[in-house]
Amino acid sequence: MFRISKGLVKATRKWQCATTLLRTYSHSVPVTASLPYHLVVGLPALSPTMNSGSLAEWYVQEGDRFAAGDAVAKIETDKASIDFEAQDDGYVAKLLQPVGVDLAVGTPIMVTVEDEADVAAFAEYTLPKEEKAAAVAASPPTPAATPPPPPSVPSTPPPPSPVAAPVAVPPPPPPVSTSTSSVAVAYGFSTAKVSPLAKTLAAQQKAYIERYGTTGQRPIL
Structure with a gap:
């Protein structure tokens, strides 16, 4: 029952909407005891990728x-503002949505009727439960809020490595005394018997010292 004007379709070609026919979101409701025949018009898709939009202005x-x-x-929409035009004659029986509310396609x-006399029957009209459920199902899902990351807990530093106990170093042995007294004990007060060979070598050593000087060796006797 409604269409987009040709001039406005041309104006929106840069959004690639010109080659796509407007889907008609309206359906007829059979005559009942309380309401006459009418059409419930839904928010149309103005492009193949349109999922939602809002009513910027009602002209009726x-x-x-x-x-x-x-x-x-x-x-x-997020790309354009386009007039929604009627395809047939009729009367506005009920406006169902306010201006400025984001709606799913x-x-x-709105509700339309063919006869002006039927408008009054929709003064207190509200959407049936199945219509409300369909509108909710058509709404895009709201992304779940991502919980904030848990606060970082400072890591416990590793325990310090055990320090090895110092090893006791035994004191060095006392140095061997080379005093004159020890030499006297070793050489001056010996009671060992001297052999004839030792006496001969001692005499030769003494003669060598007297002639050439010290040899750097211990005296044999």
């Missing part, structure tokens, strides 16, 4: 008559 009020080609509302926005 409840009870207004519209003809084919009349703009009834301005629909705003297919959400009912």
